[in-house]
Amino acid sequence: MMKNTDSRWGWVAKSFHWIMFFLIVGAFVAIDQRELYERGTAERDWWMTLHRSLGLSVFFLVWLRLGWRLTQTTPQNFGGYGMAKMASIGHALLYLLMILVPLSALLMSQLGGRPVSWFGLFEIPVWLETNRELAGQIKDIHADILAPALFVLILLHIAGGIWHHVVDRDDVLKRMLPFWRGKDL
Numbered sequence: 001m002m003k004n005t006d007s008r009w010g011w012v013a014k015s016f017h018w019i020m021f022f023l024i025v026g027a028f029v030a031i032d033q034r035e036l037y038e039r040g041t042a043e044r045d046w047w048m049t050l051h052r053s054l055g056l057s058v059f060f061l062v063w064l065r066l067g068w069r070l071t072q073t074t075p076q077n078f079g080g081y082g083m084a085k086m087a088s089i090g091h092a093l094l095y096l097l098m099i100l101v102p103l104s105a106l107l108m109s110q111l112g113g114r115p116v117s118w119f120g121l122f123e124i125p126v127w128l129e130t131n132r133e134l135a136g137q138i139k140d141i142h143a144d145i146l147a148p149a150l151f152v153l154i155l156l157h158i159a160g161g162i163w164h165h166v167v168d169r170d171d172v173l174k175r176m177l178p179f180w181r182g183k184d185l
Contacts, residue, residue, distance in 0.1 A: 004072040008175055013072065016065040017176060020058060020098065021154075027054040028151065052105065053119045059102035066095060075175065090157060097150040104142040111135035 003010040009017075030051035037044035077084040109116045110128040112135040117123045164172035 004075060006073060007075055009075060010072070011178075012068055014176060014178055016061065016068060018178060020061060020065065023054050023058050023061070024098070024150070024154065027051050027058065028147075030054060049117055049120070052109070052116050055102040055105050056116065056118050056124075058098055059106070062095065062098040077172075087160065090153060090160065094150075094153050094157065097146060097153060101142065101146045101150050104138050104146055108135050108138040108142055111138065 001008065001010050002012055004013055030047050034044050034047035034051065037047070077087060106116060106124070107128075110126055111131045113126055113130040113132075115123045115125050161173040161176070164170050165174070
């Protein structure tokens with residue numbers, strides 16, 4: 001089933017969810033792996049290119065994902081009003097950070113005078129005037145605030161799914177699994 005129903009996520013929504021998850025985890029892994037290599041080495045540059053490419057992928061896909069979500073039914077929430085409100089706020093913050101984290105990185109690169117390659121297939125050229133001081137400030141916000149906040153929200157999102165599965169014993173976690181069919185309510 002391609003589209004969402006009142007009780008299930010369709011395969012498009014599930015695909016967006018899991019593709020975004022793997023892109024974001026890949027970006028975190030790539031930036032971590034980069035630190036294993038000396039500055040100026042081809043390996044370090046490769047990991048950084050991968051990090052930027054995955055981040056750009058998140059930035060482009062989040063808009064498609066938002067468009068899809070806004071045009072689809074959202075399956076009903078389980079739990080009380082408090083849980084539904086927390087889930088709603090958490091999802092809004094996740095979307096916001098999936099935009100702000102790569103956007104801040106793109107601005108940082110632009111202001112640093114560096115074009116950004118997407119897997120070597122095309123390059124986003126520099127179109128802003130170089131301002132290394134501002135680029136450094138944005139780097140600090142990107143690396144010290146936005147990216148860690150995204151990481152924490154993802155962990156809370158996972159914890160919420162586990163809570164639903166283990167404590168509430170409902171289908172919230174299962175219905176986002178790629179091959180779970182479930183039943184319509």
